[in-house]
Amino acid sequence: MNGLDQQKIDHLSGLMDARWAREFSEIRALVADLGEERQRVALGERAADSSDEALLDTLSATDEALIRQNLQDVRDIAAARQRIAAGTYGECIDCGDEIAYERLLAYPTAKRCIGCQREHERVKTAREGRSIG
Numbered sequence: 234m235n236g237l238d239q240q241k242i243d244h245l246s247g248l249m250d251a252r253w254a255r256e257f258s259e260i261r262a263l264v265a266d267l268g269e270e271r272q273r274v275a276l277g278e279r280a281a282d283s284s285d286e287a288l289l290d291t292l293s294a295t296d297e298a299l300i301r302q303n304l305q306d307v308r309d310i311a312a313a314r315q316r317i318a319a320g321t322y323g324e325c326i327d328c329g330d331e332i333a334y335e336r337l338l339a340y341p342t343a344k345r346c347i348g349c350q351r352e353h354e355r356v357k358t359a360r361e362g363r364s365i366g
């Protein structure tokens with residue numbers, strides 16, 4: 234069990250809800266800007282005013298890079314909501330330690346403590362550096 238009490242979780246959850254709403258208004262604007270043909274491809278049979286969850290589901294397969302970026306953010310939020318429901322929110326997925334509340338305030342969807350995140354990025358950068366040459 235980590236140091237997050239219900240009040241802190243509620244606060245972080247509220248931050249994520251606000252972010253979710255903002256991302257989806259951007260996603261809807263992006264979809265609206267696509268033009269008829271690409272919009273039809275992105276949405277299939279779905280209407281652009283479908284519920285957020287339905288839209289997330291439908292757009293998962295889209296090739297539109299800008300939309301994919303916003304989708305990644307809402308997916309992170311959906312995953313964080315699942316961790317809240319499972320009671321594992323705020324625990325580092327690598328070492329199991331609690332993630333500092335200050336870090337969660339800045340990144341409510343953080344999955345790792347700052348130490349593991351740095352290590353994760355170091356390894357990732359090293360790996361990408363090798364592939365570039």
Ligand SMILES: [Zn+2]
Pocket residue numbers: 325326327328329330345346347348349350
């Ligand atoms: Zn950790």
